[in-house]
Amino acid sequence: MAAEREPPPLGDxxxxxxxxxxxxxxxxxxxxxxxxxxxxxxxxxxxPAEDISANSNxxxxxxxxxxxxxxxLFAEATEEVSLDSPEREPILSSEPSPAVxxxxxxxxxxxxxxxxxxxxxxxxxxxxxxxxxxxxxxxFDIEIGVSDPEKVGDGMNxxxxxxxxxxxxxxxxxKSEFSVKRRFSDFLGLHSKLAxxxxxxxxxxxxxxxxxxxxxxxxxxxxxxxxxxxxxxKRRAALERYLQRTVKHPTLLQDPDLRQFLESSELxxxxxxxxxxxxxxxxxxxKAADAVNKMTIKMNxxxxxxxxxxxxxxxxxxxxxxxxxxVEALVCHRKELSANTAAFAKSAAMLGNSEDHTAxxxxxxxxxxxxxxxxxxxxxxxxADFYMFSELLSDYIRLIAAVKGVxxxxxxxxxKWEDAQITLLKKREAEAKIxxxxxxxxxxxxxxxxxxxxxxWEAKVQQGEREFExxxxxxxxxVGRFEKERVKDFKTVIIKYLxxxxxxxxxxxxxxEAFLPEAKAIA
Amino acid sequence: xxxHPEAGKEGKPSCALVELQGDSSLQVEISDAVxxxxxxxxxxxxxxxxxxxxxxxxxVVRQHExxxxxHDAYVxxxxxxxxxxxxxxxxxxxxxxxxxxxxxGEGDSSVTREExxxxxxxxxxxxxxxxxxxxxxxxxxxxxxxxxxxxxxxxNFFVFLEYGQDLSVRGKNRxxxxxxxxxxxxxxxxxxxxxxxxxxxxxxxFFEHERTFLLExxxxxxxxxxxxxxxxRSHKCLADDYIPISAALSSLGSQEVNQLRTxxxxxAELFERLRKLEGRVASDEDLKLSDMLRYYMRDSQAAKDLLxxxxxxxxxxxxxNKALDKARTRNREVRPAESHQQLCCQRFERLSDxxxxxxMDFKSRRVSSFRKNLIELAxxxxxxxxxxxxxxxxTLVALKGEP
Numbered sequence: 001m002a003a004e005r006e007p008p009p010l011g012d013x014x015x016x017x018x019x020x021x022x023x024x025x026x027x028x029x030x031x032x033x034x035x036x037x038x039x040x041x042x043x044x045x046x047x048p049a050e051d052i053s054a055n056s057n058x059x060x061x062x063x064x065x066x067x068x069x070x071x072x073l074f075a076e077a078t079e080e081v082s083l084d085s086p087e088r089e090p091i092l093s094s095e096p097s098p099a100v101x102x103x104x105x106x107x108x109x110x111x112x113x114x115x116x117x118x119x120x121x122x123x124x125x126x127x128x129x130x131x132x133x134x135x136x137x138x139x140f141d142i143e144i145g146v147s148d149p150e151k152v153g154d155g156m157n158x159x160x161x162x163x164x165x166x167x168x169x170x171x172x173x174x175k176s177e178f179s180v181k182r183r184f185s186d187f188l189g190l191h192s193k194l195a196x197x198x199x200x201x202x203x204x205x206x207x208x209x210x211x212x213x214x215x216x217x218x219x220x221x222x223x224x225x226x227x228x229x230x231x232x233x234k235r236r237a238a239l240e241r242y243l244q245r246t247v248k249h250p251t252l253l254q255d256p257d258l259r260q261f262l263e264s265s266e267l268x269x270x271x272x273x274x275x276x277x278x279x280x281x282x283x284x285x286x287k288a289a290d291a292v293n294k295m296t297i298k299m300n301x302x303x304x305x306x307x308x309x310x311x312x313x314x315x316x317x318x319x320x321x322x323x324x325x326x327v328e329a330l331v332c333h334r335k336e337l338s339a340n341t342a343a344f345a346k347s348a349a350m351l352g353n354s355e356d357h358t359a360x361x362x363x364x365x366x367x368x369x370x371x372x373x374x375x376x377x378x379x380x381x382x383x384a385d386f387y388m389f390s391e392l393l394s395d396y397i398r399l400i401a402a403v404k405g406v407x408x409x410x411x412x413x414x415x416k417w418e419d420a421q422i423t424l425l426k427k428r429e430a431e432a433k434i435x436x437x438x439x440x441x442x443x444x445x446x447x448x449x450x451x452x453x454x455x456x457w458e459a460k461v462q463q464g465e466r467e468f469e470x471x472x473x474x475x476x477x478x479v480g481r482f483e484k485e486r487v488k489d490f491k492t493v494i495i496k497y498l499x500x501x502x503x504x505x506x507x508x509x510x511x512x513e514a515f516l517p518e519a520k521a522i523a
Numbered sequence: 524x525x526x527h528p529e530a531g532k533e534g535k536p537s538c539a540l541v542e543l544q545g546d547s548s549l550q551v552e553i554s555d556a557v558x559x560x561x562x563x564x565x566x567x568x569x570x571x572x573x574x575x576x577x578x579x580x581x582x583v584v585r586q587h588e589x590x591x592x593x594h595d596a597y598v599x600x601x602x603x604x605x606x607x608x609x610x611x612x613x614x615x616x617x618x619x620x621x622x623x624x625x626x627x628g629e630g631d632s633s634v635t636r637e638e639x640x641x642x643x644x645x646x647x648x649x650x651x652x653x654x655x656x657x658x659x660x661x662x663x664x665x666x667x668x669x670x671x672x673x674x675x676x677x678x679n680f681f682v683f684l685e686y687g688q689d690l691s692v693r694g695k696n697r698x699x700x701x702x703x704x705x706x707x708x709x710x711x712x713x714x715x716x717x718x719x720x721x722x723x724x725x726x727x728x729f730f731e732h733e734r735t736f737l738l739e740x741x742x743x744x745x746x747x748x749x750x751x752x753x754x755x756r757s758h759k760c761l762a763d764d765y766i767p768i769s770a771a772l773s774s775l776g777s778q779e780v781n782q783l784r785t786x787x788x789x790x791a792e793l794f795e796r797l798r799k800l801e802g803r804v805a806s807d808e809d810l811k812l813s814d815m816l817r818y819y820m821r822d823s824q825a826a827k828d829l830l831x832x833x834x835x836x837x838x839x840x841x842x843x844n845k846a847l848d849k850a851r852t853r854n855r856e857v858r859p860a861e862s863h864q865q866l867c868c869q870r871f872e873r874l875s876d877x878x879x880x881x882x883m884d885f886k887s888r889r890v891s892s893f894r895k896n897l898i899e900l901a902x903x904x905x906x907x908x909x910x911x912x913x914x915x916x917x918t919l920v921a922l923k924g925e926p
Contacts (some may be wrong), residue, residue: 315778323771337757344750350746354740356732357890363897419829457906493924494786498793502915508908512901517896522890 087092142168142247146240149232158220159183166262186267193257203473204246204482207398209238225430299411310407317400324393331385336376345371359522366518370511377504382498392493410471417464422458541663551669563615563623565661569684587614589690596679604832605877609667610821612660620650638770667704733882741823748816755813758805765798786922793918806905811900819889826885833878836871
């Protein structure tokens, strides 16, 4: 990440900005003014919605109270976010409707600051240096563990609560070690919030684990069998990996929602994450609409890098899916092998009992014991196959979907820009027409109106271009970081997995070496 | 498909199954075998200095049905009632293998050329393995007969070994099928005898023990054999799973432009080698464990058959005694009843004596065979585990060594 650090887009990197940080409004006012080259820079205090969109990355300053109350600010914003459909992407609707930005002011704040200085609202702490250092050295001194699944409640209202433990030396957190209890929908709620804030500006937000109505129902109903314990364990591990990936992302780590998730003892319940809720259905509808839109966008790609990368990710996706399917078959067959070995062990023991030659009888019983131990080995290996190899692949299949999503957002951003340009053209044509019309009394008023509109659309075109460039830049950086992480991730897990295979073989050697003298002892 | 395994040359599985006392006066082996559509033709080669044969070395071609004919001839022969007749070899069955090869041929377009080639290779190896096994089973049947002092002198055996033409026993006609059916009914009556349901009192402790032992042993070894087969098949499944995994890793590797390229390619290679090792584990478990259990399941059935025959003889003897008593009370036809009773007695005693010997031989045969196979199994498992560890460690070193 350090290598990709760029000077703030303000050009001259105004160091004074940072000193003004205690006074939240100034920060954004000043940057607002430097950002805007056009004369139509709005007054910070009274911002009609449309000015905000002209102010692309500037937040609504009235809502920016960047001081110790920042928690409250974001808590408020957070609430707003959760009440709406979390995955609505207001900025990218093709019309500059008033609903575009005000609802999610936090979307504007965080990414913008990130692009400016690689740090977040927390920059007014001395921790800024710390974070920069960490970003430079890629040292993320934060460890997350998800453990102790506990069933809370009864019947269909029951749920599993997981303990989320954080160990860190980062000073943005009030303690160095703390833990909270969270349920699955809390995780989904966190992801919702992060996705709604960061996805559409080009950040690759790690996807949350998938819901499973069947799996959860079994747990709720209280089946204490091995399949529901396996389900809970699978989920626990997935939640842990999800959080670990999320905190590794330098921007997301700064997000107050994430911090609240890790630290707060109480969390407002994220109700819109239920599969069949109204919000859930709205999500599905939006996804479908997006898919249709994607198909109709014909983008003139000026940058070959994006085309190349998209193709690369498409190929990677296909290959990973294939590999994942094969590994799932492996897991299944290894479990079968384990079960069959256990069955054989039992029958070998029975045979040993029947055998009337003493030494042979003993050897057969020993064989039965060896086979029983081997069955355990196979079972453990199947777990390793699954938790290390298979889950890694499925995580990355979903991560790549998030990457593809980010590329899609860029396309939509381009479309918005393009549409603004078309509308501007139309307005200019309209103006030209009015100029040559023969109705002198109406002409002045019409001229003013059209002039205003043209100015408005010029600003929008500029904003569109800026946003497009911004998202393109962010994506490049994100993809670079993602690829680095991917390489590291895969290498680590592959090595761990191979070590598990070595372990199994070594145990096999141990068992058979112990058995051999028994076999030789048959006289 | 014409397959000619060199049955006599490579590691003869048959040796592992039965330790035979080498007697050079009569050596029998299957020197060649050809698989043609539904038939297998075995070339039975005999080397003998016995005066009975016209030559010292000669071959004939036999099919499975002729082996069965020979086996049945022994079973029906009263002279051998007191002996364990070596179990008949199972019918060669390539159905499953052939079906799989056919399915592969019909093709699955998602499979790459390399994957296809590997799968075909695997199936052909499987076919070959089944073929070798059936040859071994037929061979060991003949070799046990040749090694047995009494059975080797049978006239039908000589005919089987020497007669140049085919023995016209192909296919069971209706009479024989019916015969088979009747035999099964008789079998259930035997089961009643042997399980003591019929109320027949065993007079000899040794046989009482053998009876209870064999009943239980046979059931349990049959179970063990079935389950060992399943384990072997699971290993085979696992080995087959490595094929698409290796292929997917290969494609992943060739598409990558970063350090993962070498990692994936090395991993692909690793899985290919693990596949071969896993396949060997499967086939060794098959030969050393499954096949052995299967053979002794059949042999223990043959021993049970011997016990039935003896018990039938005992029943006959008891009936003859009763008939004699009756004749004496009525004082009618005492002489014939007496001689009949004497015959039954002699028969019963003859059977009991030879059965005792046979059962003791069965035990020592079984013990030495298990010993040999279990030792070889353990040694092979160790060999494969060590080989796996080595290639895994090498790959780990290579992967860790990269930047």
